[in-house]
Amino acid sequence: MSSNWPPGLPRSLDYPEVGAGAIALGAANRWGDRPAFIRAGETITFAELGSRAARFARGLLAGGVRPGDRVALRMPNCLEFPVAYYGTLLAGATFVPVNPLLPEAAAAAQIADADAVRTIHAADVPRICDGHSDGPIDPPATGLAHLAYTGGTTGDSKGVCLPHRNVVVNSLQYACWASGSLPDVDTDGGLTLDQVGSPEEWVTPLGEAVVVNLTPWFHAMGTIAGLNVLLLTGTTTVLHDRLDPAAYLADAERLRITSMGGAPALFAALLACPDIVRTDLSSVRLITSGAAPMPLEMIERLRALAPEAVIAEGYGLTEVTMGATMTPTHRSGTHKPGAVGLPLFDTTVRIMSLDGDGPVATGERGEVWIRGPQVMTGYHGRPDATADVLTDGWLRTGDIGILDADGYLSIVDRLKDMLLYKGYNVYPRELEELLAAHPDVAAGAVVGRPDPAVGELPVAFVVPARAGVRESDVLDDVNRQVVAYKRLREIRFVSTIPVSAAGKILKRELRAQLD
Incomplete structure (x- = not known):
């Protein structure tokens, strides 16, 4: 050092x-x-x-x-x-x-x-x-x-x-x-x-x-x-x-x-x-x-x-x-x-x-x-x-x-943002990095949807980079790059990702949309 x-x-x-x-x-x-x-x-x-x-x-x-x-x-x-x-x-x-x-x-x-x-x-x-x-x-x-x-x-x-x-x-x-x-x-x-x-x-x-x-x-x-x-x-x-x-x-x-x-x-x-x-x-x-x-x-x-x-x-x-x-x-x-x-x-x-x-x-x-x-x-x-x-x-x-x-x-994630899927830790930032690198994604954020059977399921909110982007294509492209328990279960297309005045993603607002 x-x-x-x-x-x-x-x-x-x-x-x-x-x-x-x-x-x-x-x-x-x-x-x-x-x-x-x-x-x-x-x-x-x-x-x-x-x-x-x-x-x-x-x-x-x-x-x-x-x-x-x-x-x-x-x-x-x-x-x-x-x-x-x-x-x-x-x-x-x-x-x-x-x-x-x-x-x-x-x-x-x-x-x-x-x-x-x-x-x-x-x-x-x-x-x-x-x-x-x-x-x-x-x-x-x-x-x-x-x-x-x-x-x-x-x-x-x-x-x-x-x-x-x-x-x-x-x-x-x-x-x-x-x-x-x-x-x-x-x-x-x-x-x-x-x-x-x-x-x-x-x-x-x-x-x-x-x-x-x-x-x-x-x-x-x-x-x-x-x-x-x-x-x-x-x-x-x-x-x-x-x-x-x-x-x-x-x-x-x-x-x-x-x-x-x-x-x-x-x-x-x-x-x-x-x-x-x-x-x-x-x-x-x-x-x-x-x-x-x-x-x-x-x-x-x-x-x-x-x-x-x-x-x-x-x-x-x-x-x-x-x-x-x-x-x-x-x-x-x-x-x-x-x-x-x-x-x-x-x-x-x-x-x-x-x-x-x-x-x-x-x-x-x-x-x-x-x-x-x-x-x-x-x-x-x-x-x-x-x-x-x-x-x-x-x-x-x-x-x-x-x-x-x-x-x-290196910051992996917020402790409160980390998801638990069948006892495995899933870090949203890893999935967000993959979304950011995708040519059809302008912006993306991942949150967990509670599921009584497995704990939490990763869900992505995505701003598409162009018209005609298909959810299944983005989902497949991301999921083939991660192990099974980290895979995205759903993508929701949105016009914007909510952020604070300082530029931090407001994940509580995204979670509220899952209710």
């Missing part, structure tokens, strides 16, 4: 004792007039973001918000979001992200569960900023930075308690890993990076990256990877309001973007767009994916279309702030298709027997357990649920994975 560790970087980082608001302060000081965010022709520079966030923080405090109070942000990705996010952190309040598309009753329940004292919408931000000074503000480092709610893709959503240190640590873990850097602090207490890695390994210097972002900032992947990491690395982010593959590809070529990031659902949409074969992606040096495993066929197509890019997958969940592993992003590192990388700095991953018999042997399947400084302190107001997943500092993820001899992690 040593040859795949980022060259020149230690196994453990020195994390400065600063609040998460120091990310905005450091970026404002270092990157100044460089565009931070661009949306519909309007630009906010890093310096402007820092000053507006300071005004927002003072506005919150003047309006009665006190350090430790919870402030809910209910807004889509927009130029007001980072102002409110970093302003909330600078005020010492706790950021509570709320999906703006949630139904009113669900949003109200989440805000009430979080004990939020204020709910902020995009239109509120200029008013809160108005009339307040924009000078330096000390970023507090105590208490919770985020009270982030899980996606609830397999059950009810729970509030994850993440102190400032967690947010700073996880942001630095990914920023340093992706850029070959070490943490640093400027003279004002702002968080910044020192890029010590070889430019032959990490070819994009700090302060020169350009990306198009669609990952929602109310989600953990958006807040950490799509916001904090981009500020730390001085990246210019172009915001798109919705997924329009043709518009994304046009901007990718026009702006000469240096990296692409998102969930597999984003890349599936781009690959399905006819324009992609005519788009020049030679400027792209890094493609990152998270939220769900990338199908192997997708990786191969992206590699052909962006030959200069390193393709890196990461793995995590809200309970580890955002993530715990990442494929090496340096050019000489080993990139194993199907694996989600190595444990990050100061992070340990082990695979535990599903029978409770302790760790499994290398290469065997089991539940993924994670220990590291980014692991949550617990679920808000849910001590029983916390005790179910935290054991002596280890987080039991509920994911089934494999660690190979080089320390690379």
